[in-house]
Amino acid sequence: MSSIQITLPDGSVQSAPSGSRPIDIARGISTRLADDAIVARVNGDLYDLDRPLESDTKLEILTARNGGPDALYVYRHSTAHLLAAAVLELFPETKLGVGPPVENGFYYDFQRDTAFTPDDLEKIEARMWEIQKRDLPYERKLTRKDEGLEKYKDDWMKRELITEKAGEVFSEYTLGPQFIDFCRGPHVASTSKLKAFKLLSLAGTTWKGDEKGAPLQRIYGTAWFSGKELQAYLDRVEEAKKRDHRKLGQELDLFSIQEAAGPGLIFWHPKGGMVRKIVEDWMREQYLARGYSLVYTPHVMRRDLWKTSGHANYYSENMFKPMELDDAEYQLKPMNCPGHILIYKNRMRSYRDLPVRLGELGTVYRYERSGVMHGLMRVRGFTQDDAHIFCTPGQIEDEIVSCLEFAFDTLKTYGFDSYEAEISTWDGGASGKYAGTAAQWQLAEGALTKAVARLNIDAKVAPDEAAFYGPKIDVKLVDAIGRKWQLSTVQFDFSLPARFELEYIGEDGKAHQPVMCHRALYGSIERFFGILIEHYAGAFPLWLAPVQAIVMPITDRNAEYARMVEQKLKDAGLRTHLDDRNEKVNLKIREAQLQKVPYMLVVGDREGQNQTVSVRNRRHADQGAMSVESFLEIARKLIDAKTPQE
16 A cells, blocks of 8 residues: 655654545544544645545644634534434424534524424424434545436425536535535534534525525524533623613614614614714814815715716615606715715816815615614615725825724724724636726735734735725724624725726826725714614713713702702703602612613702712712712713723
């Protein structure tokens, strides 16, 4: 038998018979390594542990400790197959869709005439643990495409997947006597490797996510290497439920989505509207301080404009249908950029005028499918803090640096101290879905990379994730419970200036084309508000709180003094409410706590005589008696510093 050379991660090389399996190599190194092995990395690709090695190989055995995302991906994929095997044992009439791993877990889609119930979910999870204890192997088998199509002639989903994705020979995986599925793998060696998993929820879906596709049922689950990790995740899920902005939005009377008006359209209630005003005012003040000009553009414009911009071709599926008016077709705007371009183009610009920074809190409209809308996070009408910068090629790097500094200042102001950055690049022109030349993309991506380097940002690169008109830098914040949210974006654009024939007169007296930068820091006001609600669990910091203090007279005879205190607070600029209901003060305090009001000022006979207030903080309870002036001094310092918590 011939031998092959196995190169291990430490650089050592050992000989092994051709056909040796990664698990054999692992067992030769140590029994513990073999016991801990999840999957193998062979010449950069992931392999099953028992898949034969036929040629010289660079081999790495991945475990829970060293395997990182790849090992967890395989572990969760295997748990998805375990779920499907359990479903088939309990409900053999079920047909299988797809079952991929996803962030924090996995799901599997099923076609079954009868709907799964929460009780079924418990039975399925119990059966998964039964199968886990059987120590069943995940066995890979190879099947010819024509044989597979014949074998699955009565299973339309498998036939479709095999037709679209399989080569002449494709792999399938079995798990027990009933489960077999078309799958590229790899998987863990056996079910006993799966130590910590839980089914989470049921949802309706459609085949391939197509609105017109066949209806399917989806079961979501999560899987982790240890019970400790699983419990930590479940605790985070419970905390996230408490912070759900849809739940808190109703409890705190911040916003609503009205069925009479339609899905994905947000109604801002008075308290939510106050927070929005604060957020928008801060951004407008920053615009002016940082050299931006404020502009406003129409909500609807002629469709020809969107043909010129390219949106009608590249973005049409996300746009509402055009409307016929007297002189032409008109389009609800999905973007603000063409409007800003027309303002720039309204007069000739000199190089001395550049950069031109135009900022707008502009409302846009995008057609989101009904299945993906989610509270404030995914809507059909929303307001962007949108800005566009027109500048010379020599200025673009400095402008990108300034935009990123603005983004980080925004995060810090709102109490976010952790974030990640990501540069999205094109595919080199392979797909034809990106506008522009290779030279333009090289210039643009180079400018973004240099800007990131100047700020010492460790940015990841996301290939083939750019906008159609240019590369971009996205900033993802990390909230109070460790979740990542896409927030700010800075996008380079060389396409629209060319499409709209933008010009400026250079130092040489000749016309030149400017470059353009798209920039949004909140992303959208709606989504940012949703993130704020969940980050602070509805308990906004004092400077953002819609009601900053409630004045509470103990009895009716204290009402006049309470009104005087309320007026002093209002005169000082505090958002104040007087709760003079004929209710016990403890009830008022409890209700104010539930509404997450930062301060409660209780006034009774003693406070009236001493011209003081008894201060209660929502987090730290009784703060003692003090003069109104002393309380205002404390509040003003917290507001001016934009302190995240009192």
